[in-house]
Amino acid sequence: MKHARELGHYRILIEALELGLTPGELEQRHGLLAGFVRESAGGARYANEVVELVHGAEGVFVSFPGLPNAAYAWLGEAAGVFLTPVEAQIWLWEVMERTEAGEGDLVVLYEPGYADDDEKIFMAYTFEGERYQRGWPRTKLPLFLWLAAPDEHLLMLHAPGEGYLAFRLERGAPMLGGAES
Template identity: 35%
Template sequence: MGTYLEIDPQPILLQSLETGETPDLDNLSLAREYAREKAQGNPGENEIVRWSHGPGGFYYEFKQFPAAFYARLGPTQGQHLTPDQAQELVWEALVRAEREWAELTLFYTANLMQSPQDFYIAYTLGDTRIERGEARYALPLFMRLKDARQLWVLFRSGSAFLHFQLEQGQPLLQTLFA
């Protein structure tokens, strides 16, 4: 596990999909603002998500639902990919999600979760594997793959692709929700 702090409420949000209960994420607002401030440097956005990365950290949030965010404190560097490289990454992510039960989120359209063709999410709660939406090999606007070792994030803006591959950080939420 890395020495960089990460703030990742996605497991809480995924659990809320199953329970139907809206999670109380108010106690994350100060941490989210701090992380957003630290990650200033190289901003970007597309139809559904905005991001920033720099020497102080990495941050993204969904425009329609800012509580769905991820933050990592510490230096990060993204890699620009060609469409072919991005396609290979998506294929590899789909295979890893199936074989390793890694957590995978793909958003293909700005409609987010209005129809099954807009998204694909695969995750595990307890011993149960849950899949929602429709897995496609189309290039997504946003992709996130997380396993016990690392996090991959892919952003698409027009025909440009930006990929981050980050080693697992020290989770801050265990402290905040203890």
């Protein structure tokens, strides 16, 4: 199996939500490479009100229509699995338990408008050694969740008409170098 490569990171999404990075700033950082990776991932497209995910055998690309150019790309062998609502609820609880135990940083998007309304989002992340939270965890199944754990990324999105699509992706090496992933 080839080693996975990553572009972006949950940190880009957190920066966009917490610091209000403009689309121009995000485009400058990652736009051209993100476009290339999106094309490379190819394959199937799934979208809901808060996220678009493109995936194929060669990778996964996630973008957020409400935050232009805040994106995550993972190149490597990728296989998602569809979950029933009950399986998705179990997945959500496992992710919440891991987050509560400090085993990763989490972004959960429940509804559109999440950038301006803490009722529509839950985030738990560590920045410079301090743990932060925004919003509140809920039992409601989200439109999208992303757990960035030390050894893997867990992604789940609601794919209208098809259920919940989930991915378990091993951590990859950053495409741009540095400690991005």
